[in-house]
Amino acid sequence: MQDNKKCIADLHNLPKETFRKIMREVSKAKAVDYNARMGAVCPVCGAERCRVTRSIPWYGNSRERYHRCVECGHCFKSVEAA
Numbered sequence: 817m818q819d820n821k822k823c824i825a826d827l828h829n830l831p832k833e834t835f836r837k838i839m840r841e842v843s844k845a846k847a848v849d850y851n852a853r854m855g856a857v858c859p860v861c862g863a864e865r866c867r868v869t870r871s872i873p874w875y876g877n878s879r880e881r882y883h884r885c886v887e888c889g890h891c892f893k894s895v896e897a898a
């Protein structure tokens with residue numbers, strides 16, 4: 817846990833733009849694609865159109881949403897690209 821905290825502190829010492837870039841790549845890697853027609857597909861059970869629990873306004877050319885799967889209860893994030 818402490819190693820993790822130190823790692824995050826080091827990240828904050830990077831130039832802001834570099835830090836943002838990294839965070840954007842990291843969050844993209846963990847997120848599923850949001851499809852305007854299909855919504856977000858649960859990465860665990862494959863259920864479509866998972867309910868949105870939180871959405872974040874457009875940032876740059878992507879928008880993030882948080883979902884909770886009604887089938888299996890898994891929480892995950894999706895990214896919609898413009």
Ligand SMILES: [Zn+2]
Nearest residue numbers: 858861885888
């Ligand atoms: Zn699911």
